[in-house]
Amino acid sequence: MDTTRNTVLEVWMAEHGYSANSLADAVNRALEQLTGRTGGLDGSSVRAWKAGRVTWPKSATRKALEDVTGLPAVALGFVPRGRPRSAPAPPHQEDPEMKRRTLIGGFAAATAAVVPLTASPRRIGMSDVDRLRKRFAEIIASDHRYGGQLGIEQRAASLADEALRLQNAGSATQRVRSSLYASAAAFRSSAMWAAIDGSRYDIAKAHMREAQALAEMSGDQAIKFRVWSHAGTMYRHMGRPADALAANDVARNLHITRRDPLFASLGLARQGAIHGVARERTDTRRAFEQAQDAMLRADPADHRPVWMLAFYDQAELDSLALSAYLALGDYPTAEFHAHRCLSTLRPHMIRSRAITTTRLAHAQMAQGDADAATTTAAKVPADVATQHARVTRMLREFGTALRATAPGSATLQTWAEHTTSWRTTA
Structure with a gap:
């Protein structure tokens, strides 16, 4: 069996309906946007990636591929030159x-x-x-x-x-x-x-x-961090901030957070989200200030695990801040972070975009703008709205808030018709 074959890229292509030729065309168009010149890739180029004959494309090609897929090259199964497997x-x-x-x-x-x-x-x-x-x-x-x-x-x-x-x-x-x-x-x-x-x-x-x-x-320090940080998030979603802080502190006290500011930043950002649930306004603000500072100190060239590269960036930091300030009832600040998150969110973060959009609708509703909030909530794709438990719950809560805020209004009727269409297309 050929163990060097890039099965990750193959799976991504199959999942998104790309043939070797169509992916080559898409990357060529992205290269033209980047460099002003059409790329020279064809189906054989992509087949060489899939077969593992090319393990690390040239920098411009790699950037174009990342723009097309929304994933870093390492998350697509490529291995940097000179780096051991x-x-x-x-x-x-x-x-x-x-x-x-x-x-x-x-x-x-x-x-x-x-x-x-x-x-x-x-x-x-x-x-x-x-x-x-x-x-x-x-x-x-x-x-x-x-x-x-x-x-x-x-x-x-x-x-x-x-x-x-x-x-x-x-x-x-x-x-x-x-x-x-x-x-x-x-x-x-x-x-x-x-x-x-x-x-x-x-x-x-x-x-x-x-x-x-x-x-x-x-x-492995990185995977220890991931497990305990996830535990903190779990307890936060369960409404148990004391347990959430205790679990997140285990992650934040690992040596990796002292070696790598990006891990420190993620730990602090999740700590800020927990403080938001606990209604600790000063601690929330301080945690996000420190998380932002740590992110700015992080070296983007440092080697990090795929799971970290694939999701933690400025958009995720803003997403966590949105969650925290929404819980605090600071709706203008929550809306600010929602817009900033959506402006930098990578294309592959479909689930995260739906969650952020729904939270933005809640922030707008809480500020009395039912029309804008309903328009925002309607942007959530039907498949995510009906098949993702967290998004479904938040949109149901949005509907309840809309009925309380604008009973008998045309906006409420529009929302009711919209959610009915979800049920018929799901």
Whole structure:
């Protein structure tokens, strides 16, 4: 099997209906916008990317491809020149074998019923880890497009089991074993996030417990941060700010936040969102000021995991600020952050755009502008409005607020007709 094939790009193309020729044409048009000259790509160029013969396109081509897809090149399965396929696992503070023996029992039942990948023991290597990392990039891309779907949760959980299954499929170095645990934790944390996003909190907590144990066994600071930061977000959505702050503090106290200001920024921004739920106005403002300062100090050239590159930027910081100021009842500030978020949100963030648009409608409604709010809310695509639990709930709450604010109005009638069309097209 050709382990260098770029399956992540193949999946993205299939999901978005691109052939090799049509993607080449789209990138050529983007190149013309960037450089003023039409690109010279054709179907064979894209097939070379898919086959892994070209692992890192030229800079202008890469930028054009990122503009077309809305994803960074590394999230599309490309590997920068001169960079090894994977980074060594960070040093462990505790004996990893002791952790493995202590914690692996919790997963024995989950993995025992799964059919082994191989009929006989073999050598497990970093190529197996790389294959899992490509599948992880696919999960990330699906999450940003669809969010919260049970299918994404189930696929991520299944891939976590596959990573654990590899632990018993043959011999491996400690580096490989640590990387497999990190992959399993990454998939399990994605399953956790999908459950959170779909408001399936009891299931999310079960995923969280497994993800936390796997992250500990991996020794990977980045995935530990992701798991605990997700836990903080889960408790925030559940209306438990004290638990949310405690979980988020675990993430913020990891060494990675001192090494990389972007991780520090994300931790602070999520802390600000939690303070908003707790109605702590001064702490909210201070957290977002510090998050913004840390983001400005972050070096964009630093190597970071795919999940971080794919979502955390200025738009996400503004999205979290929007959520916080909406919870505080500071609706003009919330509206400011909503507009700024929407102006910089990357095209692939379909779920995030719907959430931000719905929150903007709430901020406008709270300021008494029912007409503008209804026009804003109507921009949410029907498929997201009806299939994403969080968006559906927020739009239902919007309808309730509109009925209270403008009963019997033409605006309310327009909204009722609009939501009826959702039901008939869903």
